Each structure stands twice: as structure tokens, then as C-alpha cells.
Amino acid sequence: MPFAPRLSRLFVPLMLAAAAAVVAVPAAAQFAMVPSPLPAASQASEAATDAEYRQDAAKHVYAAYPMRIYKGRMPPLLYGVMIVDTEIDVEGKIIDVRVRRPPAAPEVGPWVVAMIRKAAPFPAPAKMGKAVYTDIWLVHKSGKFQLDTLTEGQN
Numbered sequence: 001m002p003f004a005p006r007l008s009r010l011f012v013p014l015m016l017a018a019a020a021a022v023v024a025v026p027a028a029a030q031f032a033m034v035p036s037p038l039p040a041a042s043q044a045s046e047a048a049t050d051a052e053y054r055q056d057a058a059k060h061v062y063a064a065y066p067m068r069i070y071k072g073r074m075p076p077l078l079y080g081v082m083i084v085d086t087e088i089d090v091e092g093k094i095i096d097v098r099v100r101r102p103p104a105a106p107e108v109g110p111w112v113v114a115m116i117r118k119a120a121p122f123p124a125p126a127k128m129g130k131a132v133y134t135d136i137w138l139v140h141k142s143g144k145f146q147l148d149t150l151t152e153g154q155n
Contacts, residue, residue, distance in 0.1 A: 030143030031107040034114040037064035042092055045123040050132050056123045057086070057133040058149035064119040070144035074154045080108030080139035084116065088131045092121035095130070103139065112137050112145075 040063045047053035062069055080103030087095040097113050125131035136148035146152065 028105070028107050030141065031105075031111040034111055034118060035065060035068055037115070037119045038066065040064055040119075042121050042123050044092075044126040045131075046127060047125060047131070048127050050128075050134070053123075053125055053128065053131040054133055054135060054149050057088070057131075058135055058147045060122050061116070061119055061135075061147060062150060065115065068115075068144050070138075070140050070142075070146050071152075073152050074138055074140065074146055076155055078138055078154075079103075079141035080105045080112075080137070082109060082112060082137050082139070084112060084135060084137060086116055086122075086133040086135075088122050088125060088133060090124060090126070090129050092124040094120045094122070100134070103137075105139075108137075108139050112139070 040060065042060060045053055045056040047056055081101075082099060082103040083101040085096075085098045085100055087098075089095050094117060097116050099109055099113065102109050103112075122133070137145055138148065138151060138154075139145045
């Protein structure tokens, strides 16, 4: 077998792997630092159920991170999709954050959990005593996101 074809058989897969790694690095870099939330005056929620509270909590997250909200319809392929349960006490403080469904991109999970924790306190669930806020985080490779509760949909 001539040397050139053997070299190209080895070289082409290596170049493709290197190109894939270069493309993946910028997306992963978006999640290396957790953004600081804007200060928000949290009002008490009048919700009587966890389902009603979900709206108030999602609006609170959007108010905390307006610069990170993906505007418009999300593209068909998302960088990360995860389901998160956030347990909130009577004062709006976070008791626990549990990832129910982790994202395929491992760097997205800790990034989302940290954003949730930094956004505390949440609206106090005055009528319920405590609440479990469950939402699906739809994360774009740019580091912007939408919550399923308030999503504008997907293309």
C-alpha cells in the first residue's frame, strides 16, 4: 500500500476529531462561569398549588437573569435540556435543588443549579407554607436559556 493513502486514512479522522473538539470548546466555555443575578425584590406568591407557584418562580428566574434569556423561538437542537426540582421554604429560601433529569452536556447541570441557588430568595409561598418548583431548562449553546413554563416554543 502506498504511503500517501495510508497517511490520509489516519490524518483525516484525526483532523475531524480535532475540528469537533474546537467547535465544542466555545459552547462549553459559556458554562464555565455562573452569571450574577440582578437584585430582585421578591414579593410573596399567592399561589395555592405547586403548579400555580411554577409561574411565579419562573418569572423570578427571568427577572434575575434577563441578559441570559433566549429571545424568540428556540432552535430545534438544544445544547442542554434538564428537569430541576427546587424546594422552597415559607420565606422563599431554597431548601434543596435536585436534578431530576440531567442534561447531555455535563457542564450545564452545575451551571443551572448554581444559577437557581444564586437567584434566591424566591417568592415566598405564603399560602402553601413551602413549595416544590419544577421546571424544564432549555439551554442554548450560547449560554442563554428559556424555561418550559415561559418558553416561546421551538422551531
